[in-house]
Amino acid sequence: xxxxxxxxxxxxxxxxxxxxxxxxxxxxxxxxxxxxxxxxxxxxxxxxxxxxxxxxxxxxxxxxxxxxxxxxxxxxxxxxxxxxxxxxxxxxxxxxxxxxxxxxxxxxxxxxxxxxxxxxxxxxxxxxxxxxxxxxxxxxxxxxxxxxxxxxxxxxxxxxxxxxxxxxxxxxxxxxxxxxxxxxxxxxxxxxxxxxxxxxxxxxxx
Numbered sequence: 020x021x022x023x024x025x026x027x028x029x030x031x032x033x034x035x036x037x038x039x040x041x042x043x044x045x046x047x048x049x050x051x052x053x054x055x056x057x058x059x060x061x062x063x064x065x066x067x068x069x070x071x072x073x074x075x076x077x078x079x080x081x082x083x084x085x086x087x088x089x090x091x092x093x094x095x096x097x098x099x100x101x102x103x104x105x106x107x108x109x110x111x112x113x114x115x116x117x118x119x120x121x122x123x124x125x126x127x128x129x130x131x132x133x134x135x136x137x138x139x140x141x142x143x144x145x146x147x148x149x150x151x152x153x154x155x156x157x158x159x160x161x162x163x164x165x166x167x168x169x170x171x172x173x174x175x176x177x178x179x180x181x182x183x184x185x186x187x188x189x190x191x192x193x194x195x196x197x198x199x200x201x202x203x204x205x206x207x208x209x210x211x212x213x214x215x216x217x218x219x220x221x222x223x224x225x
Contacts (some may be wrong), residue, residue: 046101046139052081055135055144060095062086078129098124098131098149105140107190109147111156113169114184123185125156145190147197155196163188 047068057063062085069079081097102110112123134152137144156163163186172183 047080047099051137051142052099055137056081056083056097059144059146060085062093064092078124078131081135095133096131097133097135098129100134100136102136102138103140105138108167108187109136109145109190109193110170110185110187112183112185114182117171117182117184119181123183125153125185128153145194147193151197151200152193154200155193158200159196160186163192 064086080099083095084092134147
């Protein structure tokens, strides 16, 4: 979802959960995902879609296996987000169910390494390092909510309705803040005894 999808001045949009769920499940098997992951991971070996509900609730939609030099492999956990519009922002979900105070995917820890955020119309997918994304959001949340406004999505499913809330953050803004948060600076000088440097031929007791 994108802020522009609400239209000028709008703050609420109706969202048919059943229709979108069916569409996203179909999209999960789209060959585009293999092409995306092969391009992003140079050592791509295989991928597996997570079908069990516990795995998906924890924040993992896809397991990507990377080839290892010893014949083993590294598993990368991906949470996939799909936007069918072509607008230039990420919708960061703060509340999954605002009335019941159920946190959205920005409000509680996910068990993933990356958010793969795909814009279908543009055929573009952004890989957001999850911990860096959380850091950027919590550092900037108040300012972003003031600047971009929290939006509401009215969800309908089997006669039940609930409100999801989130903040649409411009793509460039979020990417800059993730980059800004990818390093830290410190002011204290190293103190004697903080680090031990050994000669190659020095014996040490373990």
